[in-house]
Amino acid sequence: MTETNRQGPPGPREPLGPPGPPRRYVALGALILGLLAAGTAWWLSRGSGRQRPPDTHSHVTHRPEGVPIPTTRGVSQATMRTVRANVHAALRQGGFQPGAAIFIRILKHSRAFEVFVRKGRTFKLFRTYRICTFSGELGPKLARGDFQAPEGFYRVTRRQLNPHSSYHLSFDVGYPNAYDRAHKRTGSAIMVHGNCVSAGCFAMTDTTIREIYVLAEDALKAGQPGFSVHIFPFRMTPARRKRLADPRWGGFWSELQPGYDAFERSARPPKVHVRGGRYVIAAGEADQRRREQQP
Secondary structure: OOOOOOOOOOOOOOOOOOOOOOHHHHHHHHHHHHHHHHHHHHHHHHHOOOOOOOOOHHHOOOOOOOOOOOOOOOOOHHHHHHHHHHHHHHHHHOOOOOOOOEEEEEEOOOOEEEEEEEEOOEEEEEEEEEOOEEOOOOOOOOOOOOOOOOOEEEEEEHHHEEOOOOOOOEEEOOOOOHHHHHOOOOOOOOEEEOOOOOOOOEEOOHHHHHHHHHHHHHHHHOOOOEEEEEEEOOOOOHHHHHHOOOOOOHHHHHHHHHHHHHHHHHOOOOOEEEEOOEEEEOOOHHHHHHHHHOO
């Protein structure tokens, strides 16, 4: 007798879920996700080498006059203490007083950033720094977005310092001034800053901007109401004006010339006014005394 295999009653069936997508759709979705991930990685790597835009008002700290300048948070306090000590030592070695008034002159063609410090009644050259980079060409800034660094006579007060800049440290040069506004020139937030990238600003190395910032901050804290920043296309000698002449800007540069000459004669930043849409350079003390002595 052959034994037969008996099976018990069938057990309960597992409930059936909704049918899954066909395999070809799963493969297609994985391919699309892979392409998106690769594209994102390429875009990020491409963006890492881009030139940054200039400082904007979103991170320019404006403070009313009389409010103490905050400590420099963009750089460690230990670093700034060391920088300040070194700058003060260099000032004393050159016969300057730490915290003395300053005057800045920028010469675009030679990328010279000159810092003069008051010694007695006149200003003497303390250091010439090299501008790491600036955008545009010789000539003034005319409009927002033209990626052009300005030229002219500007003034910096304590509210224009920005220790929280995205570009290490910075200060706003004061563009547009009264002359720029009279000529309908647009744009704003033109900075001197670090990080060595520029889209209309004057960019310095981080090491350089620390020293410049200390000189500016100390002078303003010591009582200088504001310091002048004169920006020229080049050193305004007759030979350079002839060699670098540009018919587009000849008239404008002729308005800058008296300001350049006044400082060269007196070693004091001249007072600059704007009247009728033109720069007017007031005679410095040395020029005034010279005129009074003339018969």
